[in-house]
Amino acid sequence: MIDSFAGNTTKPNPFEVAQRQFDIAADRLGLDNGLRQVLRTTKRELTVHFPVTMDDGSIQVFTGYRVQHDVGRGPAKGGIRYHPDVTLDEVRALAMWMTWKCAVVRLPYGGAKGGVVCDPKRMSLSEQETLTRRFATELTPLIGPDSDIPAPDVNTNPQTMAWIMDTYSMHQGYSVPSVVTGKPIDVGGSEGRAEATGRGVVFTIEQAARELGLDLANATVAVQGYGNAGSTTAKLLHRDYGCHIVAVSDSRGAIHNPEGIDPDAAVLYKGQNGSVSGFPSSEPISNEDLLALPVDILVPAALENQITEENAGSVRARIIAEAANGPTTPEADQMLYGNGQMVIPDILANAGGVTVSYFEWVQDKQAFFWTETEINEKLRRIMLSSFDEVLQTAKREKVDMRTAAYLLAVDRVAAATRLRGIYP
Numbered sequence: 001m002i003d004s005f006a007g008n009t010t011k012p013n014p015f016e017v018a019q020r021q022f023d024i025a026a027d028r029l030g031l032d033n034g035l036r037q038v039l040r041t042t043k044r045e046l047t048v049h050f051p052v053t054m055d056d057g058s059i060q061v062f063t064g065y066r067v068q069h070d071v072g073r074g075p076a077k078g079g080i081r082y083h084p085d086v087t088l089d090e091v092r093a094l095a096m097w098m099t100w101k102c103a104v105v106r107l108p109y110g111g112a113k114g115g116v117v118c119d120p121k122r123m124s125l126s127e128q129e130t131l132t133r134r135f136a137t138e139l140t141p142l143i144g145p146d147s148d149i150p151a152p153d154v155n156t157n158p159q160t161m162a163w164i165m166d167t168y169s170m171h172q173g174y175s176v177p178s179v180v181t182g183k184p185i186d187v188g189g190s191e192g193r194a195e196a197t198g199r200g201v202v203f204t205i206e207q208a209a210r211e212l213g214l215d216l217a218n219a220t221v222a223v224q225g226y227g228n229a230g231s232t233t234a235k236l237l238h239r240d241y242g243c244h245i246v247a248v249s250d251s252r253g254a255i256h257n258p259e260g261i262d263p264d265a266a267v268l269y270k271g272q273n274g275s276v277s278g279f280p281s282s283e284p285i286s287n288e289d290l291l292a293l294p295v296d297i298l299v300p301a302a303l304e305n306q307i308t309e310e311n312a313g314s315v316r317a318r319i320i321a322e323a324a325n326g327p328t329t330p331e332a333d334q335m336l337y338g339n340g341q342m343v344i345p346d347i348l349a350n351a352g353g354v355t356v357s358y359f360e361w362v363q364d365k366q367a368f369f370w371t372e373t374e375i376n377e378k379l380r381r382i383m384l385s386s387f388d389e390v391l392q393t394a395k396r397e398k399v400d401m402r403t404a405a406y407l408l409a410v411d412r413v414a415a416a417t418r419l420r421g422i423y424p
Contacts, residue, residue: 011305012305012308012329013089014089014090014092014093014094014304014305014326015089015090015092015093015096016089017093017304017305017326017329017330018092018093018096018097018326019040019096020330021330021402021406022039022040022096022100022406022410023040024330024403024406025403025406025407025409025410025411026039026040026410028397028399028403028407029407029410029411029414031410031414035414035417035418038417038422039070039410039413039414039417042067042068042069042092042095042096043068043069043070043071043110044067044068044142045065045066045067045068045088045092046065046066046067046138046139046141046142047063047064047065047088048063048064048065048135048138048139049061049062049063049064050062050064050134050135050138051134052127052130052131052134053130054127055124055126055127062116062117062118062131062135063116063117064114064115064116064117064135064138064139065086065088065091065114065115065116066080066091066112066113066114066139066142066143066148067088067091067092067094067095067112067113067114068095068110068111068112068142068148069092069095069096069098069099069110069111069112070096070099070110070111070413070417071110072110072413072416072417072420073102073103073107073108073109073110073412073413073416074102074107074108074109074110075109075110075144075145075146075147075148075149076095076109076110076111076112076147076148076149077098077102077107077109077110077111077112077148077149077151077354077357077358078094078095078098078111078112078113078114078150078151078153079094079113079114079150079151079152079153079154079156079182080113080114080115080116080135080150080151080152080153080156080160080164081113081114081115081116081153081154081155081156082115082116082118082119082120082128082131082154082155082156082160083115083117083118083119083154083155084117084118084119085117086115086116086117090115090304091113091114091115092113093304093326094113094325094326095111095112095113096111097111097325097326097346097347098110098111098112098113098354099111099409099413100347100405100406100409100410100413101346101347101348101350101351101354101409102351102354103408103409103410103412103413104347104348104351104386104390104405104408104409105348105351105354105355105382105383105386106382106386106412107354107355107358108358109149109354109358112148112150113153114139114150115153116131116135118131120155121155128160129163132160132163132164132167133163133164133166133167136163136164136167136168137167137171140168140171143164143168143179143180144168144176144179145176145178145179145361145364145365149178149179149180149181149357149361150164150179150180150181151180151181151182151353151354151357152182154227154303157182158182158183158184158189158194159184161180161181161182161183161184161189162183162184162187164179164180165177165179165180165183165187165188166187168180177364178361178364178365181193181357181358181360181361182353182357182360183360188360188363188364189360190356190357190359190360190363190369190370190375191369191370191371191372191375192356192359192372192375192376192379193353193356193357193360193375194228194232195232195236196352196353196355196356196357196375196379197228197229197232197323197350197352197353198228198229198230198231198232198233198234198235198236198323198352199232199236199352199376199379200349200350200351200352200353200355200379200383201229201233201299201321201323201344201349201350201352202233202236202237202240202241203352203379203380203383203384203387204321204344204348204349204383204387205233205237205297205319205321205344206241207384207387207388207391208319208321208342208344208387209297209319211342211391212318212319212342214296214318214319216237216241216242216243217241217242217243218242218244219237219241219243219244219296219297220243220244220246220294220295220296220297221234221237221238221243221244221245221246221295221296221297221298221299222245222246222247222248222290222291222293222295222297222298222299222317223245223247223248223249223299223301224248224249224254224287224290224291224298224299224300224301224302224306224327225249225250225299225300225301225302225303225323225324226248226249226250226266226267226270226276226301227250227301229301229323229324229350229353230248230299230301230302230323231248231263231266231267231270233299233301233321233323234248234263234266234299235263235264235267237297238262238263243297244260245260245261245262245263245266246258246259246260246261246293246295247261247285247290247293247295248261248263248266248276249276249287249290249302250270250275250276250277251275251302252274252275252276252277253275253276253277253278253284254276254277254284254285254286254287254289254290255276255277255278255279255282255283255284255285256282256283256284256285256289256290256293257281257282257283259281261279261282265279266279288311288314291306291307291311291314291315292311292314292315292316293316293317294316295316295317296317296318296319297317297318297319297320297321298315298317298319298320298321299320299321299323300320300321300322300323300324300327300328301323301324302324302327303324303325303326303327304324304325304326304327305326305327305329306324306327306328307320307327307328307329307332307336308328308329308331308332309329309331309332309335311332312328312331312332312335312336313335315336315341317341318341318342319341319342319344320336320341320342320343320344321344321349322343322344322345322346322349322350323346323349323350324346324350325346325350326346327346328343328402333400333402334400336400337400342401343400343401343402344387344401345390345401345402345405345406347402347405347406347409348386348387348390348401348405351383351386352379352383355379355382355383356375356379359375359378359379389408390404390405390408391404393405393407393408
């Protein structure tokens with residue numbers, strides 16, 4: 001999955017960043033103070049401290065979070081991440097971003113997110129399973145197929161979701177596959193889910209390139225974060241469009257080859273060696289150098305706050321496609337927009353994952369499944385139409401793509417809140 005990165009010395013509070021992004025849209029929309037307060041804060045937050053018996057018989061207490069930001073448009077939806085640096089404010093921000101992401105692509109969901117403070121890379125598979133099942137039990141008051149549907153995120157995967165689904169089902173007394181998405185296909189997962197986030201990023205890059213008159217067959221690409229989203233984006237851009245992948249990185253290092261890197265070979269090498277660092281026929285570079293390479297397309301696919309006021313001036317890519325959540329701060333956004341660079345915001349660019357998660361949930365609900373071709377065609381239609389809506393809004397309002405996406409998303413969530421009213 002996506003790893004953390006060095007080289008970023010300034011780390012703004014992610015929830016404050018998310019709120020500032022919301023405020024920009026709320027100001028332009030003229031939201032009244034009451035509605036602004038509702039949408040600017042989270043609806044529900046759960047913090048749990050739970051013991052896990054480790055393989056050596058010792059007991060460790062872990063801290064976990066689940067935050068629901070808004071459920072006005074439907075059940076809460078959002079991933080669960082395992083990482084040593086998970087904080088409540090990070091989870092709050094990610095939950096808020098999920099609300100806007102679902103609204104941008106018109107999914108009937110609200111936003112949620114979860115996380116456990118741990119380092120799964122230092123845990124055995126059995127310890128990860130025990131932790132997951134205990135955390136899922138702690139989440140039982142919140143999660144459910146009609147209330148809050150988790151999915152994979154940083155350092156979690158289909159196996160993690162299978163454990164959560166099984167744990168929830170054991171408590172119910174019958175199988176409930178629709179309680180999570182991103183599951184293995186054999187237990188109700190969807191075709192096309194594994195590549196969905198990266199594929200959605202690629203669809204938005206295709207549209208951005210068309211708008212800018214960029215020939216993808218000759219385009220150069222740098223990918224920061226060579227996990228699922230980053231590696232899939234690289235593979236599809238190379239295979240389907242002929243792009244040249246000239247740099248990739250993970251938490252242990254970055255590599256560069258101006259003649260091009262075989263994205264499939266890099267995935268294989270990372271799987272065998274734990275990192276892309278040392279990949280043959282490449283030179284090591286720093287994370288900051290990767291962000292500053294003179295490429296056509298930069299894909300931040302790591303964690304939050306990678307492009308900031310301090311380094312945005314050195315970013316030279318024409319298109320910055322945010323496969324990660326929150327990689328660019330508001331100050332950096334304005335600098336990039338002022339330089340004529342197009343940022344495809346996270347709530348649009350990486351919405352392919354939650355879109356196919358929605359497809360999986362629908363299929364589980366009706367116990368009828370679609371082919372991968374059908375999944376990819378539906379995803380393409382949604383991503384292209386959503387990109388066009390955001391682009392047209394940006395042109396009409398004379399704003400950057402992120403502000404345009406937020407204008408659409410916040411307006412849709414605000415409309416749902418007004419229509420439903422304040423209970424009681």
